[in-house]
Amino acid sequence: MPTPERTSRDAIVDAGRDLLETQGLEGLRGLTMQAVADRVGVRAPSLYKRVRNRRELVALIADATVRELGARLDAAAAGEPDPRRALAALARAARSFARERPVAFGLVFTPGADLDLDPESLARASAAVIRIAAELAGDDHALDAARTVTAWLNGFVGMELSGAFRLGGDVDRAFEFGIASLTGALTLRRREESGAPLAISVSEH
Amino acid sequence: MPTPERTSRDAIVDAGRDLLETQGLEGLRGLTMQAVADRVGVRAPSLYKRVRNRRELVALIADATVRELGARLDAAAAGEPDPRRALAALARAARSFARERPVAFGLVFTPGADLDLDPESLARASAAVIRIAAELAGDDHALDAARTVTAWLNGFVGMELSGAFRLGGDVDRAFEFGIASLTGALTLRRREESGAPLAISVSEH
DNA sequence: ACCTGAACACCGTTCAAGT
């Protein structure tokens, strides 16, 4: 006689996302299988019917986060036809998202995390940056430009979440300074290309 | 009758650094108190005479890593009088260090890690970037410029360690592209200031 | 004064037994 399903994979992931954000990944409260089970109303062993193990649960939470981030970035960039304004809007949207879900954002961008995220989710999350980078820097430099922007953006937001900006000053202003600097640098790349070279390239080794 | 000391705080931290790099922070092998104790030749409870708890041990490992990074950055930048070349050398040194100690580097730059690193170690590690940023962008923009460079550099290296550059292309080239772009952008800031404005600033908001 | 075995609480995970 089959017993009825008392929870679902989605409910488990949602509970996990919530717990991650409120209790952290590891701490003494932390994202434990026990805590997730309590939230969804089953005993811990039942979770293993829906999820291979805790590692997979964490990966699913990370994937959901990447998808949501991608949707936000798309929406922010779509509203701005001018690529410079679109880049600024996208960057601000990423920063807002990170402030809403600091722990999940941190998880996704943790260097050694070794979640293997769904390539499709990742592609979706980076599509807008790549498109804008191509518009700003030209097709030849699109990938390099996108990597420069993404690195700066992830780095800035990650440092802000870590409290790494300890020297005072206005962090909002530093963020806008970064946007303006990158926009300027990438735009110049395009100008260089179109025949008006400026002596800005640093000698490489 | 006092028993002789069979280990030291330094030996514990060194063993911890080694284990962290070879076994990872958490995994099944992982940085466990048991594994550290085995390495230094005592039983796990004895570690608590030298270190408050595992959390403190991890923080000490992170601090040692930051100090070593700082020394490397200083050395790399000191060899180059031209600030543009100095910035490039510093960036490459940071990337090399991250490749030598990927796990420790990742730990230090993990967004939610909540190690509270020694402010002195951090100041030492960021001094060279700030000095170079001031030379490139002028004193008024030094802090913003340093934050832009540091964010890009940490972001790039972190993404590289995560395997986040999945779209092919030449990652080395993207790194050099980033160095050149940032150097150009910050240098332009200075030119703008000195009375030769270029229409590169993005409209803010 | 430092070291240790024993013990505790906690956690991820498995599994046989229930329905």
Added chain:
DNA sequence: ACCTGAACACCGTTCAAGT
């Protein structure tokens, strides 16, 4: 077919007892 209590291995940490 899903759920559960019981159990296992493992981990961080404490502590009384040894030297």
